[in-house]
Amino acid sequence: MPGEVIDQPNPPPLPSNLPDELLSLSVKLDKSIIAASTKDGLETFWRAANYIAAAMIFLKDNVLLERDLKFEDIKPRLLGHWGTCPGLNLVYAHLNLLVTKHDLDVLYVVGPGHGAPAILASLWLEGSLERFYPQYTRNKEGLHNLITRFSTPKGFPSHINAETPGSIHEGGELGYALAVSFGAVMDKPDLIVACVVGDGEAETGPTATAWHGYKYIDPKESGAVIPIVHVNGFKISERTLYGCMDDKELVALFSGYGYQCRFVESLEDIHSDMSGSLEWAVAEIKKIQSAARSGKPITKPRWPVLILRTPKGWSGPKKVHGEYIEGSFHAHQVPLPAAMSDKEELKDLQVWLESYKPKELFTKDGNAVDSILSIIPTNQDKKLGQRKEAFDAYTPIKVPDWQKFGVKKGSQESSMKCIGVLLDQILVDNPHTTRIFSPDELVSNKLDTVFTHTGRNFQWDQYSSAQGGRVIEILSEHTCQGFLQGYTLTGRVGLFPSYESFLGIIHTMMVQYSKFVKMARETTWRKAVGSINYIETSTWTRQEHNGFSHQNPSFIGAVLNLKPDAARVYLPPDANCFLSTLAHCFRSQEYVNLMVGSKQPQPVFLSPEEADAHCRAGGSVWKFASTEDGVDPDVVLVGIGAELTFEVIAAAAYLRRLVPYLRVRVVNVTDLMILGLEGSHPHSLDHEEFDALFTPDRPIHFNYHGYSNELKGLLFGRPKLDRIKIEGYREEGTTTTPFDMLLRNHVSRYHVAESAVRGAAFKNEKVGVELSKLSAHIGHDIKKAQEYILEHGKDPEGTYDTPKF
Known part of the structure; x- marks a missing residue:
């Protein structure tokens, strides 16, 4: 030798x-007898x-x-x-x-x-x-x-x-x-x-x-x-x-x-x-x-x-x-x-x-x-380099019609509880090809409905061993990601739900995986695989009780930095939109899908049929919250993210009472990638579509769930960017109340309203004349809310009531 x-x-x-x-x-050593x-x-x-x-x-x-x-x-x-x-x-x-x-x-x-x-x-x-x-x-x-x-x-x-x-x-x-x-x-x-x-x-x-x-x-x-x-x-x-x-x-x-x-x-x-x-x-x-x-x-x-x-x-x-x-x-x-x-x-x-x-x-x-x-x-199929599991194993899973799981428009529902019912059915319909990999957060994230027909697959627990189970829970994001990668690349479909703040732990693993899939697409012999799917919930806007350490939306930026043909980021504004998004992601192939949403009960703004159309478009004018269906606005207010969109709608209602002569168009964006410059992403709006949604020349205020620089990067190259203002997470937080988190990061309804009147003042002379007085009034309301929270340790009554128009 x-x-x-x-x-x-x-x-x-x-x-x-x-x-x-x-x-x-x-x-x-017990030597094998080899000829x-x-x-x-x-x-x-x-x-x-x-x-x-x-x-x-x-x-x-x-x-x-x-x-x-x-x-x-x-x-x-x-x-x-x-x-x-x-x-x-x-x-x-x-x-x-x-x-x-x-x-x-x-x-x-x-x-x-x-x-x-x-x-x-x-x-x-x-x-x-x-x-x-x-x-x-x-x-x-x-x-x-x-x-x-x-x-x-x-x-x-x-x-x-x-x-x-x-x-x-x-x-x-x-x-x-x-x-x-x-x-x-x-x-x-x-x-x-x-x-x-x-x-x-x-x-x-x-x-x-x-x-x-x-x-x-x-x-x-x-x-x-x-x-x-x-x-x-x-x-x-x-x-x-x-x-x-x-x-x-x-x-x-x-x-x-x-x-x-x-x-x-x-x-x-x-x-x-x-x-x-x-x-x-x-x-x-x-x-x-x-x-x-x-x-x-x-x-x-x-x-x-x-x-x-x-x-x-x-x-x-x-x-x-x-x-x-x-x-x-x-x-x-x-x-x-x-x-x-x-x-x-x-x-x-x-x-x-x-x-x-x-x-x-x-x-x-x-x-x-x-x-x-x-x-x-x-037998070539038995050779280590020619196993079909490694290059041709994917069969699409059965995804039921999500609209059958839709909830009533106008109700208050947790997006996570609603999609839990859909996930439960997906696991029933795909008993050997779908799994959930979660770092011990399913119950906290209100996804425990998935346990209706399955259990946790933990073999060292006497109560769950030898019973199978579609859910893997281990307090290691790295291990969940590794399990998910191996499961997906050998032909199956998985989901990784997590507290928003901790997905950043597997940032580089996700990037390495996306590089693998990119190179796989460039070969002539590897077949498609299912997408890799993440859900971010327990988001910074409602992690006020856990404090600053649990407030971090940075994983959005990690996905945005991927190649455009891989990256997909969705921020569904309500339960029906999240159901539509989840069904789409489970049917998709070869993407990195990131879905961001709230686990807390929130208004259901769209019916299942409306949500379906909205999610297909990636964004639309919400006429019910706009002035005269959003026609000829003085300013465009855009919500991206569940809580951030709620604040935009609350701001629109607040402005209707405070400044009835201000014309507002409210837009929600659920597919973040539509904002990219035309041609930069497969989902990007062309110039005509962008102008139709946001107007060609009116001031635009974005109330965004993530870091504002992410939106600036997406929008770079669009014409007339000087009319755009973006507010997002500012790295401000502590153990406080939910609304105080929004106030601290300048994404509350009052901050949206202030941006609206300042933007509208350039076109609407009535608003311009009253700008100083309106700004002072809004500033006073901000101060009153902060003082109430400091004194009572809770948000003002009615903060989360569905806005009325």
Whole structure:
């Protein structure tokens, strides 16, 4: 086997004095009996994959070493991460064997994101690259293209992404592979996901929580994950935490999580060790699943986890310029960074690549030799890179007619309670393809109606275990997001409802996911997936009791920054509009849908039929609150967001009493994207539509739920922006009353009214003459409201009464 291991400091072996009860929770080496031909197939696959992976990092020519290397054979920019590749290739080879032997359905999820050279090399060997990319045929030309184009504008990037066949995880950000894997196996009882978690990645908070994922997997209805912790000791330039833990510490850690450990570390016979370990893991999984599916589920089953210990950069250069490479952090990225200019490093590269004996690995025409092909599944649908779950699994869900769930116009209803009834029916109609992932906030967010026909899927609770359940509640936004990503990318539809202030926790995860979907759309072979859906409620306007820490609408801006063909932001103003929006989002594909609304009872302004038309348009004039149906207004008042729209309507009623000769048009915008400059977003209003809704020249006041700069960015480029005033969340808040929150942030009815009279004064001479007096009157009303709140600790009577016109 190439790559003699350098004597580097390693964690001590399992101590002989390990307590018996702890020892019983780990499984030591029980070598699998492998036929010599099978072991040869595994070994040649591993060597070939390692060779290709290393060559991809370095070579722009002479890819099969048909002559000695020259400086001109080396790429000008050396990109890619070598250190994790040998371990990833080892796992790939053995998963191939496992699938071939047992006809299993297996996905391979790779946490070390920059391990793309390993995965691409293995995909080429199994023929999956050729299926999706004809330029990467399994011959000399295809191999040349793969190696020379890697990490160039013509080829694959250095990290795993949507262009990588078989992938359901973006490798550009660490920590999420395990949660994604658990999401992928939900409701897929025959699927096994082998998930490699790098020991650097294992240091992240999201991974630490995701180890609890099995506690939300009912083995009767769902598949299983085989976590493989790749402990090679180093990250970019430092030891890893897991690399410094001995076996006893790792057993204690994982037994506490609920796992049974098996260590894979017999470097002298790694193939027997790995084969036996995977066989053991599958047997443990089948035992747990069989018990659950026979009606006798195991209480708190201990699922398998493999701890794979290999040297960093195993089989690569041992020393360079007298410095250890293999088994050190120097192997993490490019072990020979000066190979294009340093004769010694070029020679080291030649020796390294020749150590794999490429002439024994490839035929004369450049294909893989038969021993490699012998362990690869012959059924293309079983190959790791060609599983349909990863690229063609989506079937639209059944979404009932939402209008049947509509509520009476003029009533007071909580949007969340109303959509809870619709969600309950969606879960009934789609019992294996829809789930809700929530960070322990469903009841608080008044969505508990979803529990009418389902429950929480929490397997470590005696009252809910072995009963399935469509709802996953775990107090980790990262884990909810990971579950949702894995579930969505394998063909299903999910929902993530949350307190508004805490969705920002998964901002970068959402962005990474959107990048994955963007690249997936640009491939020719990945099919559409469902949209990823968020609900923000418990919003800042009604988080006055929790205080300033719970007041934050910033996730809106995060979604707005996405590519226009991905981003969708909706702020339904009432319950019927929210029902319409939710039904639309569940039917949509490949978007990031953000829905923002109130959980508190509020007036239902539109009938189901009116809400349907309003939501299709994305915004409309609300004639009932406007002067003479909004014709020829002096000023346009726009509400965006439930509470903010209520204040605009209240302002219109207040103005009708205070300034009866002021002409007002009230507009509600429910689809934020219609405001963007024509052509900037698929939903953007064209110039004529924009002027028809907002007038060509009248002052406009926006009362907006989020940060005002977000609207400024959307509106930038529209003509006559100097007539527009925007008020939104100003980062002002504390533990106070709901109306005081609006006063503090200048979005109350009084602030809207003041902006209206100031804007209207330019056109309406009567208003202009009275402007000073009107402004003083409104300012006095603001002061009276503030004084009342301060004295009584509550809002003035009648504050939330439905405005009358």
